[in-house]
Amino acid sequence: MAEIINLNKARKARDKAEAKTDAAANRAAHGRTKGEKDIAEARKARRDRVLDGARIERPDDEPA
Numbered sequence: 001m002a003e004i005i006n007l008n009k010a011r012k013a014r015d016k017a018e019a020k021t022d023a024a025a026n027r028a029a030h031g032r033t034k035g036e037k038d039i040a041e042a043r044k045a046r047r048d049r050v051l052d053g054a055r056i057e058r059p060d061d062e063p064a
Contacts (some may be wrong), residue, residue, distance in 0.1 A: 032040075
């Protein structure tokens with residue numbers, strides 16, 4: 001015979017686990033020091049400059 005479960009407890013446990021994963025994601029995104037944020041921003045800016053510099057510009061009338 002199958003085990004009887006309380007659906008309210010199952011729902012609350014599922015919601016609690018989901019809240020824990022959301023909290024972990026928020027800690028990772030917002031739990032950084034100002035220096036770490038500045039370094040990440042500088043790395044992103046450098047990556048964007050390198051990618052924009054390597055872009056090949058083509059005239060609009062030339063087929064790709």
